[in-house]
Amino acid sequence: MTMTVKLINPFPDLTVKELLEDKLLIPRKTRHFLRTKKHLLINDQTVHWQHLVKIGDAIELIFDEEDYPQKIIPFGDKSLVEACYQDDHLIIVNKPEGMKTHANQPGEMALLNHVSAYVGQTCYVVHRLDKETSGLILFAKNPFILPILNQLLEKRQMSRQYWALVTGQFPHKNLTYRDKIGRDRHDRRKRLVDPRKGQDAVTHIKRLKPYQNTSLINCQLETGRTHQIRVHLAHHGFALIGDPLYHDKPDLRLMLHAHQLSLTHPLTLEKIQVKAKSTSFEQRLAQEKS
Known part of the structure; x- marks a missing residue:
């Protein structure tokens, strides 16, 4: 499966190497594939690794099965998903109490399965809520953005x-x-x-x-x-x-x-703040x- 990621560079001027390593956290092996397959384009042009990428430049990254092996999980029920924010790379949903974030047993359905059905492709858990807890959870829509969001979590951002x-x-x-x-x-x-x-x-x-x-x-x-x-x-x-x-x-x-969940979007630097209520919490x- 081929996955194409397009974005407008929001960062101050930096080299392609710095962009891929420091900002997009692309693994060394995958960076090698991008280079040898010419799967990196800046303003529709192939460029060398020391090329200076400027603010506003169009970046296109092409990944295939060799870069990110396809992961398949069973789809759940998309009608159970309350989406509060989403774009091409991430989705934030309001989890009801009593639902697991991800399955622990084969054949078990959890929020991850329902969100994947809602999006139409396998999604990835960034952080979790206990089964008994309700509220906002962030999911990555693709394996490319997952380590970037994980780093935001680790750095307490x-x-x-x-x-x-x-x-x-x-x-x-x-x-x-x-x-x-x-x-x-x-x-x-x-x-x-x-x-x-x-x-x-x-x-x-x-x-x-x-x-x-x-x-x-x-x-x-x-x-x-x-x-x-x-x-x-x-x-x-x-x-x-x-x-x-x-x-x-x-x-x-x-x-x-x-x-409430707040973060700066790592690919656009947009400030995102999402709020959500729970009917059962308010009733109690x-x-x-x-």
Whole structure:
């Protein structure tokens, strides 16, 4: 399968070599194929690797099966997808609670399968949400953009904000948790605060509204550890309402919703900010207001 990527260079003047290595993160082997097959065009012309690419130049990259082997996954149900933003390279969707981000067993259907059906081609997970969590997730539409988006995530250049309803009166207007998080040796499903062996984890919290026995807060992730928000809050005595792992009382749903996702598009430098609501989150929250 041939894949053609076209873009207008948004970066200050740089060489073809710098563009491919530093900005587009194209692997060495693939760069070699682009060069030998003459599959790189600047303003419809083949150029040498030290050619200076200027802002506004038209870039065309042609990839084939040798560059990115085709990956096939079963298509799901496109009607289950609520797309909030998309372009030729990426798509941001609003995941309902109770749906897995990706399948864990053969034949299992998850959001990735539904998004792939919606787009009409295999997509790729950039980051995940727990099955019980609703909200915004970013997917790559092709294998070319995937490592570029992954780098944004690794360099903490993507902002993810969550609404959370927690047990008790949250006493701080603003607070940051920096407890390291590791695996729970006694329960493989769970994570816990582990100062010695845990990984760095940073969660910024802002109190939004106190209720009689609960508090609505906003959580902004600086890192993305498994169950990070859930573990940080439960460890400090503010377990999420409805959390099946870290709260001892059942509820309608886990009250955690990824309501905002912000990033700078790595191929256009466009500022993207997407917001989304959850009907079930709002319905459960309304019980606290009554």
